Amino acid sequence: MRKQRAVAAPPPRAQEGVILFTVAGYKFAIAAGAVKEIRGMEGLHPFRLGGISARIDKLKYTMERDGTTYFVVDAGTHFCLPVSPPSRVLVLRNSPTAVLVDSTDRMTEISALHALPRAFTCDEREWYRGLAVVGGEVVPVVNPGAFLSKNEQEILNAGLERLGGVAVG
């Protein structure tokens, strides 16, 4: 009954700073180094661009910051969650992407990043870098690059170029 086969080794220990945030009642973590700024909802412009808005429905707003246009992705739509009221914007580093979230909680350190179990086979494999245990609670650590994938950036680029707009990425 207790006989065990070899299973995956525990994750390597390493400290990583993360920011905890909430969307539709679920808690998530994002690497602190991936976030350039956390700000309020002011200065957002609704994104309405015909076919692109329909193809990338999670893209809700744009915002200008230091001469750069950021595309603001609604995290609830990205994670297929029920509608919830966002109040904060995470502006990502090294990407023209910002993320609408309900609230930010705090910054903390995680000591291990567990691989997402292989039983998870769908979009979540792209959404998450792995799982962390924070205060006994399992929290997915998001993949910042998934909020606006390369494919979605190409769709945006193509659409905007047709309109003579800005390039993405």
Add this chain to the structure above:
Amino acid sequence: MSDGREKSYVLFPMGEKRFALPAEVVAELARPDHLQRFPHRTPMLAGVLVRRGRIVPVCDVAQILLGPDAPPRKFFLIANCQVGSSQEWTAIPVTGECELASLEPARVVEGAPAYVTGSVTAGAETVAVVDLEKLLAMETSQPNAPTPGASQSQLADTGQAGSPDPGTLETPR
């Protein structure tokens, strides 16, 4: 008396029925625990458990074995499961306590679902032996998956009788 053909099985209750897993794949029977959920899109994964420092996915196979009317699950049977090229613990919610028994394996009944690999007889009850990997694969191959009603019917063909009191976890007989 054993004639040497007996093998160890863990019999687990699922509503009025019981199913069996080869004991060598079972790692642990966990008490009701804190099922933790986070957004994902994989069908039938209910969430994860934290057990002995590991994060264990919880796969609710009751929908395949019993259909949508499965009673509440109370315990988690944790088994080693081959996922891709590696072994991974997977927790299956079950509706009661399990039994460990040495039983003689019998051939699978013709027409049984693909995840049934044989049967064992415990007293007057014939219990289907399931292959966990095949069972879990059902969730990702919906076109081949039976409807809940069909699943129930096919399992009935294995000759399972109503579930007796599953009792507590026992040592091999």
